[in-house]
Amino acid sequence: MSATPDPILLEVMKGEFLTIVEEMCATIGRTARSFGARDGGDYSGVLIHPNGQVVARAGVSVWYVGNSLPFILEKYGDTLRAGDIVIHNDPYSGGTHLPDIVLVMPVFDDDRLIAYVGNSIHHTDVGGFAPGGMSPKPTELFQEGLLLPRVLLYEEGVPVTSVFEIIAANTRAPDDVMGDLDGQIAGCLAAGRDVERLAVKYGADTVLDYARHLMSYSERAIRDAISSIPDGTYRVEDEIHGSDDVPPIRIALTLEVDGESMTVDFTGTDPQSPSALNVPPSTVAGNLLSDFPRVFEIDVPANSGLLAPIRIVTPEGTALNPRRPAAVGARSAICNRLSGLLLRALAQAVPQRVRAENPGPQMLVYTPDSEDGTSDGMVFDLWLGGGGARPSLDGLDGPVGFRRIPGELLERDASVALEGYGMVPDTGGPGRFRGGVSLFRRWRFLAPGRLWLRNLYAGRGTDGLLGGGSGSSSVLLVTRGGEVVDYTAQHDVQIRVEPGDEVYQTSVGGGGHGDPMTREIEHVVADVIAGTVSMREASAAYGVVFDAGTLVDLDATQARRRDAIARRDRRPLGE
Amino acid sequence: MPLPDAVQERSIDLRYSRQGSEHSIRVPDDVPLARIVDTLARAFHDEHDRQFGYRRPEETILASSVRLRLVLRNDAVQLSDVATMATVASSGAPVPVGTRRAYFGGDNGEVSAPVYSRSALPADVVVGPAIVEDVDTTVVVPPGWQATRGSVGSLVLGRS
Numbered sequence: 001m002s003a004t005p006d007p008i009l010l011e012v013m014k015g016e017f018l019t020i021v022e023e024m025c026a027t028i029g030r031t032a033r034s035f036g037a038r039d040g041g042d043y044s045g046v047l048i049h050p051n052g053q054v055v056a057r058a059g060v061s062v063w064y065v066g067n068s069l070p071f072i073l074e075k076y077g078d079t080l081r082a083g084d085i086v087i088h089n090d091p092y093s094g095g096t097h098l099p100d101i102v103l104v105m106p107v108f109d110d111d112r113l114i115a116y117v118g119n120s121i122h123h124t125d126v127g128g129f130a131p132g133g134m135s136p137k138p139t140e141l142f143q144e145g146l147l148l149p150r151v152l153l154y155e156e157g158v159p160v161t162s163v164f165e166i167i168a169a170n171t172r173a174p175d176d177v178m179g180d181l182d183g184q185i186a187g188c189l190a191a192g193r194d195v196e197r198l199a200v201k202y203g204a205d206t207v208l209d210y211a212r213h214l215m216s217y218s219e220r221a222i223r224d225a226i227s228s229i230p231d232g233t234y235r236v237e238d239e240i241h242g243s244d245d246v247p248p249i250r251i252a253l254t255l256e257v258d259g260e261s262m263t264v265d266f267t268g269t270d271p272q273s274p275s276a277l278n279v280p281p282s283t284v285a286g287n288l289l290s291d292f293p294r295v296f297e298i299d300v301p302a303n304s305g306l307l308a309p310i311r312i313v314t315p316e317g318t319a320l321n322p323r324r325p326a327a328v329g330a331r332s333a334i335c336n337r338l339s340g341l342l343l344r345a346l347a348q349a350v351p352q353r354v355r356a357e358n359p360g361p362q363m364l365v366y367t368p369d370s371e372d373g374t375s376d377g378m379v380f381d382l383w384l385g386g387g388g389a390r391p392s393l394d395g396l397d398g399p400v401g402f403r404r405i406p407g408e409l410l411e412r413d414a415s416v417a418l419e420g421y422g423m424v425p426d427t428g429g430p431g432r433f434r435g436g437v438s439l440f441r442r443w444r445f446l447a448p449g450r451l452w453l454r455n456l457y458a459g460r461g462t463d464g465l466l467g468g469g470s471g472s473s474s475v476l477l478v479t480r481g482g483e484v485v486d487y488t489a490q491h492d493v494q495i496r497v498e499p500g501d502e503v504y505q506t507s508v509g510g511g512g513h514g515d516p517m518t519r520e521i522e523h524v525v526a527d528v529i530a531g532t533v534s535m536r537e538a539s540a541a542y543g544v545v546f547d548a549g550t551l552v553d554l555d556a557t558q559a560r561r562r563d564a565i566a567r568r569d570r571r572p573l574g575e
Numbered sequence: 576m577p578l579p580d581a582v583q584e585r586s587i588d589l590r591y592s593r594q595g596s597e598h599s600i601r602v603p604d605d606v607p608l609a610r611i612v613d614t615l616a617r618a619f620h621d622e623h624d625r626q627f628g629y630r631r632p633e634e635t636i637l638a639s640s641v642r643l644r645l646v647l648r649n650d651a652v653q654l655s656d657v658a659t660m661a662t663v664a665s666s667g668a669p670v671p672v673g674t675r676r677a678y679f680g681g682d683n684g685e686v687s688a689p690v691y692s693r694s695a696l697p698a699d700v701v702v703g704p705a706i707v708e709d710v711d712t713t714v715v716v717p718p719g720w721q722a723t724r725g726s727v728g729s730l731v732l733g734r735s
Contacts, residue, residue, distance in 0.1 A: 010633075027627060029595065030594070030595060030596040031594060033592075033594060034612065038593070179591075179593065179594075182627075183627075185628070189627075190628070377593070413593070
């Protein structure tokens with residue numbers, strides 16, 4: 001490897017690598033057929049160095065496509081040839097849960113292996129216990145659907161038709177899944193061509209050299225960020241609910257910062273759950289670090305360099321490193337919270353730099369009955385709540401992280417009517433910087449079918465930071481045969497619906513940051529005008545005094561805020 | 576409305592059912608109506624294959640839009656009109672609107688460079704180092720270079 005990279009070429013290569021993975025994702029987006037992939041954008045693509053390190057990534061999901069490579073090589077060694085594509089979804093071989101199907105393809109420059117390209121889509125359905133495959137109820141992997149154990153989907157450019165047939169026969173949504181799979185293959189081929197072109201343009205040695213330079217560059221940046229955190233040990237723990245059948249799962253996180261490296265140790269986390277609330281270890285790292293670079297304003301390529309100085313410990317047999325064949329389908333209830341837990345640990349060390357955590361995903365899966373038993377176009381709605389407030393900015397209102405399926409497309413392609421969709425006022429945690437407000441959707445179902453609802457935040461909000469208030473918990477109401485049933489206190493709802501039945505479902509609000517009594521008064525007024533904060537909340541949480549209509553009485557407001565702060569400061573600790 | 580000189584370009588946006596994006600396929604003029612559907616379908620499968628590497632000839636193709644574009648030929652733009660507009664304020668020797676410290680490196684280092692407004696730039700030569708500002712661009716004339724006005728409002732830079 002050349003000792004010092006040319007800074008201009010480094011920047012050019014950074015753009016080239018990113019373009020390859022983004023084009024791979026764009027190809028998937030343009031060819032996919034399911035709500036989740038086509039409209040929700042639930043896919044990702046990676047470019048992998050022959051040494052196994054991820055050079056560039058794009059899309060929503062995190063590292064596990066790259067994590068699959070060592071397991072694929074363990075089986076195939078150096079026998080993969082040009083035109084081979086390996087398919088798998090094994091959570092215990094670098095995968096995450098069965099609906100996430102991974103494809104990996106080697107790329108050659110003449111006879112020399114120069115890269116692997118890979119991608120994954122969160123597919124609509126791969127069979128198993130419940131449509132969508134994310135129910136917490138299964139007790140072992142075998143109940144969760146079709147397992148694809150690192151087999152060849154393409155052999156030297158020729159499709160292995162038996163594998164396609166097996167997949168099509170094992171899903172409730174064959175058109176969705178096979179159509180999306182076409183998109184994944186197209187994505188691999190597009191990325192493969194781009195990598196080949198890159199090798200011709202710059203020479204394979206230069207391409208591989210600069211891939212490693214970029215990983216060193218990212219590693220340097222994250223080492224600098226870690227060294228800006230005071231050395232020490234920071235502990236947090238939380239209970240995560242995702243099922244009403246099993247007790248909540250305790251996740252314990254100990255962050256040890258030592259110079260420019262750190263260890264995140266999950267020792268003390270509950271043993272693996274007899275439900276599907278388990279997270280395969282390959283999924284832990286990516287989710288854990290999804291916010292870290294942003295919080296520390298590390299504007300460098302997302303590649304394996306970011307993981308180099310971070311050791312992650314997940315004791316075997318726990319919910320974060322279960323033993324085969326523990327069920328893992330509902331892993332997103334837990335893994336989407338890991339980054340927030342890390343932020344809470346970091347808040348003990350550098351409270352001024354960290355934002356309140358983003359909430360985990362709410363879900364709705366509606367599977368209309370059909371005569372032939374297939375359920376193509378089943379509705380698969382997944383969204384995160386309002387964002388946690390940042391140290392100098394409000395949290396994002398509405399859905400954070402995922403693209404939400406537009407109502408127009410839902411009504412065009414599925415047997416549903418979307419009766420309402422909007423922001424829920426007063427759900428963002430009050431703070432000097434306010435947490436993002438949650439969203440509601442009101443659905444009416446036009447055909448009989450099965451409905452699964454995940455209500456991750458039953459009766460519980462997201463925490464604020466440095467005196468900021470909690471974001472509101474979620475609300476879940478179902479109207480069946482004209483009668484309203486309140487499922488707000490339940491985490492996992494699996495019911496049948498008939499035409500005319502309705503669901504009102506909200507996400508959860510983000511936590512606030514800092515004392516709400518210090519929020520700029522004009523920001524509170526702007527929230528009231530925008531409809532994200534009511535006048536009542538403006539008065540109760542922010543101390544704003546209105547006189548005759550909506551004019552603010554500044555003197556009275558300031559007096560009330562001074563009084564509120566003074567009263568709070570006098571309050572004994574622990575109250 | 577009669578448009579005798581208009582060139583008609585017809586196209587149709589096609590996709591496989593439930594895909595999220597279309598390919599715009601040109602509708603040929605010389606294919607009889609009876610064969611047009613087959614011709615368009617074949618062209619769509621080809622285009623999809625070219626872009627994404629696969630075709631699904633057994634599948635239903637969906638048309639989302641039909642387009643007709645009329646192209647009318649215009650007289651060539653007279654670039655001298657642009658030149659006239661651009662030089663309306665010009666006469667006499669260049670007068671800078673200010674000076675700015677500019678770093679050119681090498682033996683030149685940091686110098687005080689005159690700044691000219693391009694709209695008020697006269698026909699005379701501007702000798703570098705100089706900076707010529709316009710509403711939408713900034714032209715740097717390095718030391719050892721000079722700028723002269725071209726025939727159509729352009730600036731021509733050459734070594735002094």
